[in-house]
Amino acid sequence: MPPLPHPAEVQPRDVGTAAFRMPPVLQKRADFLAAARARRQGMPGFLLQARRRDDDGPARIGFTCSKKIGNAVARNRAKRRLREVARLGLGDLGQAGWDYVLVGRPEATIGRPFADLQGDFARAMAKIHA
Template identity: 45%
Template sequence: MRKRADFLAANRGLRIARPGFVLLARPNAGLGKRYGITVTKKVGNAVVRNRMKRRFRELLWDALPDEGLDHHDHILIGRDSGIERDFATMREELTVALARLAQGKGDPPRRRRTKGKR
């Protein structure tokens, strides 16, 4: 996935947070299993972000064919601790997150920020 609108639409779907990443999933009206990766500048410089994206790509290529939801968009959002985490640990966390999504069990919605209060 490359269009911003697809990423924003997935943000309205189910969310599963893990120490190294956040997984978002949303039905995509019969377009098959698709994935997207987001790693912001908060995570690190370009070298760190690209390494993290390569790791995420490998995780998704390994997990989605068997464990991903059919006709859903899957988005992985990188977190600061994701670059240091062991690859096998992240693979297990992704397996658990995909199993929770298959059961329809997402994390509770995030609180909205209100203007003026912090």
């Protein structure tokens, strides 16, 4: 195994570009409950819930996985995959003034190929905003 480079030699990743920016994340239970009462679109890899807010702020995103997904390791893996799908797609597909919640599905969120999850996200967003 080759030796690791000295920390001064490592080039930092450019986290300031839009490609690496994560949208604001929902944290309050009331926001999750409000999204659950609004529009929803089921896809093979996850369920997308979306609601229009009364402001023009940036799109916000939330993630949730129940214990039906599995143990903590499986739930965290499912949420990591959902976060990456949202990070890559929400900038182009999300609309200002909306809250989105991605709900993981047992076995499907972890086992589905990542490209299929991205396609599911694009289709779900198109249906929500149609």
